[in-house]
Amino acid sequence: xxxxxxxxxxxxxxxxxxxxxxxxxxxxxxxxxxxxxxxxxxxxxxxxxxxxxxxxxxxxxxxxxxxxxxxxxxxxxxxxxxxxxxxxxxxxxxxxxxxxxxxxxxxxxxxxxxxxxxxxxxxxxxxxxxxxxxxxxxxxxxxxxxxxxxxxxxxxxxxxxxxxxxxxxxxxxxxxxxxxxxxxxxxxxxxxxxxxxxxxxxxxxxxxxxxxxxxxxxxxxxxxxxxxxxxxxxxxxxxxxxxxxxxxxxxxxxxxxxxxxxxxxxxxxxxxxxxxxxxxxxxxxxxxxxxxxxxxxxxxxxxxxxxxxxxxxxxxxxxxx
Numbered sequence: 032x033x034x035x036x037x038x039x040x041x042x043x044x045x046x047x048x049x050x051x052x053x054x055x056x057x058x059x060x061x062x063x064x065x066x067x068x069x070x071x072x073x074x075x076x077x078x079x080x081x082x083x084x085x086x087x088x089x090x091x092x093x094x095x096x097x098x099x100x101x102x103x104x105x106x107x108x109x110x111x112x113x114x115x116x117x118x119x120x121x122x123x124x125x126x127x128x129x130x131x132x133x134x135x136x137x138x139x140x141x142x143x144x145x146x147x148x149x150x151x152x153x154x155x156x157x158x159x160x161x162x163x164x165x166x167x168x169x170x171x172x173x174x175x176x177x178x179x180x181x182x183x184x185x186x187x188x189x190x191x192x193x194x195x196x197x198x199x200x201x202x203x204x205x206x207x208x209x210x211x212x213x214x215x216x217x218x219x220x221x222x223x224x225x226x227x228x229x230x231x232x233x234x235x236x237x238x239x240x241x242x243x244x245x246x247x248x249x250x251x252x253x254x255x256x257x258x259x260x261x262x263x264x265x266x267x268x269x270x271x272x273x274x275x276x277x278x279x280x281x282x283x284x285x286x287x288x289x290x291x292x293x294x295x296x297x298x299x300x301x302x303x304x305x306x307x308x309x310x311x312x313x314x315x316x317x318x319x320x321x322x323x324x325x326x327x328x329x330x331x332x333x334x335x336x337x338x339x340x341x342x343x344x345x346x347x348x349x350x351x352x
Contacts, residue, residue, distance in 0.1 A: 172250060
């Protein structure tokens with residue numbers, strides 16, 4: 032029987048991960064206890080296996096409460112909680128405490144946690160493509176040196192090194208995955224500069240107009256929330272002997288233009304959808320979210336990480352969770 036902890040469980044990816052863990056288990060094993068950590072919960076969870084702990088993961092007492100019960104044993108931790116780039120820039124202390132210090136705290140907590148019969152607990156860390164920085168080379172591959180341009184990316188990169196070091200020390204079996212933008216986040220994404228990437232899916236499905244702040248030719252990296260969760264779950268079960276010492280992998284993605292996505296959505300929902308999209312490129316947003324070079328991830332694919340396969344399957348999986 033398996034005990035799993037998820038931080039940031041109320042987020043977009045976190046909620047999808049929780050649903051999959053409860054329905055499918057982990058590595059063929061049923062979840063006995065699923066401990067969720069987040070700042071707040073809108074309502075108690077209906078599944079009796081779920082334990083919710085509300086508060087900041089920077090609080091050591093909150094983290095320790097996650098191990099209460101189940102004999103103090105944990106089989107896997109999915110660390111998704113973070114303060115994203117813009118918010119972390121505006122409040123450096125908050126970003127540092129969650130993105131860096133709490134990550135170290137979670138890893139150090141595992142020193143005292145009881146290991147399962149399978150050995151040290153798995154630790155899956157949600158890193159980010161922000162570790163590469165704003166100025167990308169002509170092609171990004173697994174030898175591209177990170178060059179973070181924001182504190183968010185710098186702290187996530189430091190977290191990757193901490194995960195590898197904790198693995199070396201035997202506290203956990205860790206793996207860091209660099210996540211791209213994940214679609215299709217519901218809602219308006221108020222305040223998020225990349226909100227248009229998900230809004231395209233929902234607005235065109237509903238027959239509603241949308242002004243896109245990038246050009247039709249703007250190219251991005253894309254992955255559905257379902258494929259992202261597939262990779263997170265695989266990361267927690269892959270044979271550790273197959274992993275490189277750095278324990279850090281770029282999540283594979285599809286790369287296509289915004290215009291190609293619109294055409295695929297038109298094929299799915301009808302010709303009238305094309306006229307609903309108006310392009311009003313903002314140079315800043317175009318540079319940040321629609322100027323991505325080719326990405327090569329053979330090492331990630333060799334250990335079983337996958338993208339959606341094609342644009343039509345991405346659309347289906349992005350809108351079905």
